[in-house]
Amino acid sequence: MKTFPMFLKMAGRRVVICGGGAEAARKARLVLKTEAEILLVAPELDPELAGLVASGRARHVPAAGPGTFDNCILTFIATGDEAEEEALAAQAHAAGAVVNIVDRPGLCDAFTPSIVDRDPVVVAIGTEGAAPVLGRAIRTEVETMLDPRLGAFAALAGRLREAVAGAFEPVQRRRFWEWAFNGPAFAEHRAGRERAAADMLKAAIAAGAAPAEGGRIALVGAGPGARDLLTLRAVRHLQEADVIFYDRLVDPEVLELARRDADRVFVGKEVGASSWPQAKIDALIVAEARKGRRVVRLKSGDPSVFGRAREELDAARAAGVPVEIVPGITAASAAAASLGRPLTERGESDACVLVTGACRPGDPAPDWAPLARAGTTLCIYMGVARAPQIAAELRAAGVPGATPVEVVAEASTVREKRLVTPLEDLPQALQREGIGNPAILLVRHGKPAAAAGLTTVA
Numbered sequence: 001m002k003t004f005p006m007f008l009k010m011a012g013r014r015v016v017i018c019g020g021g022a023e024a025a026r027k028a029r030l031v032l033k034t035e036a037e038i039l040l041v042a043p044e045l046d047p048e049l050a051g052l053v054a055s056g057r058a059r060h061v062p063a064a065g066p067g068t069f070d071n072c073i074l075t076f077i078a079t080g081d082e083a084e085e086e087a088l089a090a091q092a093h094a095a096g097a098v099v100n101i102v103d104r105p106g107l108c109d110a111f112t113p114s115i116v117d118r119d120p121v122v123v124a125i126g127t128e129g130a131a132p133v134l135g136r137a138i139r140t141e142v143e144t145m146l147d148p149r150l151g152a153f154a155a156l157a158g159r160l161r162e163a164v165a166g167a168f169e170p171v172q173r174r175r176f177w178e179w180a181f182n183g184p185a186f187a188e189h190r191a192g193r194e195r196a197a198a199d200m201l202k203a204a205i206a207a208g209a210a211p212a213e214g215g216r217i218a219l220v221g222a223g224p225g226a227r228d229l230l231t232l233r234a235v236r237h238l239q240e241a242d243v244i245f246y247d248r249l250v251d252p253e254v255l256e257l258a259r260r261d262a263d264r265v266f267v268g269k270e271v272g273a274s275s276w277p278q279a280k281i282d283a284l285i286v287a288e289a290r291k292g293r294r295v296v297r298l299k300s301g302d303p304s305v306f307g308r309a310r311e312e313l314d315a316a317r318a319a320g321v322p323v324e325i326v327p328g329i330t331a332a333s334a335a336a337a338s339l340g341r342p343l344t345e346r347g348e349s350d351a352c353v354l355v356t357g358a359c360r361p362g363d364p365a366p367d368w369a370p371l372a373r374a375g376t377t378l379c380i381y382m383g384v385a386r387a388p389q390i391a392a393e394l395r396a397a398g399v400p401g402a403t404p405v406e407v408v409a410e411a412s413t414v415r416e417k418r419l420v421t422p423l424e425d426l427p428q429a430l431q432r433e434g435i436g437n438p439a440i441l442l443v444r445h446g447k448p449a450a451a452a453g454l455t456t457v458a
């Protein structure tokens, strides 16, 4: 580390910004958030800086003179005149200020970091001036990680700090704060119920103990594979989990986002069959939650779509364990995105049906006729293995053999494969291209007029 991060106390100190242009304005915007006095030194100011002076938030002098750098903690210099910048830096140094000359890293005492501001929580990202663009990219990632209300909750915690110190011994105190920041109080606050959050914290302080936290289960949608198709809420659950139960279809990229010390249990579900019977999974997630653990049941796509979520919800509710669903991006949506074509198209498909191609053993095949009426996009999950039967059943239900079928395997991952084929050639095309599970079939049974239009265009 050639530089060392510190947080400077700004109240009652002066920040001098030399220069009146866009760079000076950028620095002023950063300093504005602090309690420092701002002094602008420039013959002329751009309208934004002039506005600061007019509002009384900054003072302005046309040139540096005696006393300019008095009580100065930090100086930003951006006049564009090298000799002048060096002279100003010397004056600032003589007054004991830390100096930053914009775009002249060799002459800087310190660099401004990329900042994520959840005042009083502030995250500063530095690259020692080597890669500011990277710093900004990291800032964007951190921005998405930190709830917008985090600052307000931290401020509330700060106001209660003394009361907590008085009410708890050190070990209990740590437990209280862990509960406060990971438990239901912060969840209430995030949901906009600030009063309820504060009441929960105060009740715990009055009781002298953080309430024992019961376990809970979240059925979390892992999305189709790509890790940036996970929701922010899913990431939060992964990072809070004590134990994660996941399937074969969950991409390892996604698991990497889990808390490092969370237990991970592979429950090895294959499509249509499972090496772990569903009842065993149900019993296990409930048993773990009953130990007071935060259980994540991570499922590919959206947990509500062909995910056996019903059994797990029932098991949790029967045991009185709190359970919630965190939705995810389902394979059909991911496939549409990969194809660059919507699932519904005005005038052509006004219905979109999610249907499974693999029923429970012994169940009759789906009755395709009402599902496959013209104007429907059929999204067939788990259909690859039965593709020859499905194609035959659809044709028997009146879907023309020339109807286009789009197949997307492993949508959104680096292994993705795509294929478009007429329905009558579907089984052969799958074989030719070597496409297996997991893949989704989109059958576009357009309206007659629209279908004719498509033929003309083709």
Ligand code: SAH
Residues within 6 Å of the ligand: 224, 225, 249, 271, 299, 300, 301, 302, 303, 304, 305, 306, 307, 329, 330, 331, 332, 334, 335, 380, 381, 382, 383, 408, 409, 410, 411, 412, 413, 437, 438, 439, 440
């Ligand atoms: N809950 C999941 C579906 C689970 S059923 C969801 O919402 O997506 C399993 C089937 O989903 C697979 O047989 C396949 O048809 C489909 N599937 C899951 N992930 C997929 C992916 N990345 N690409 C294409 N199809 C996928």
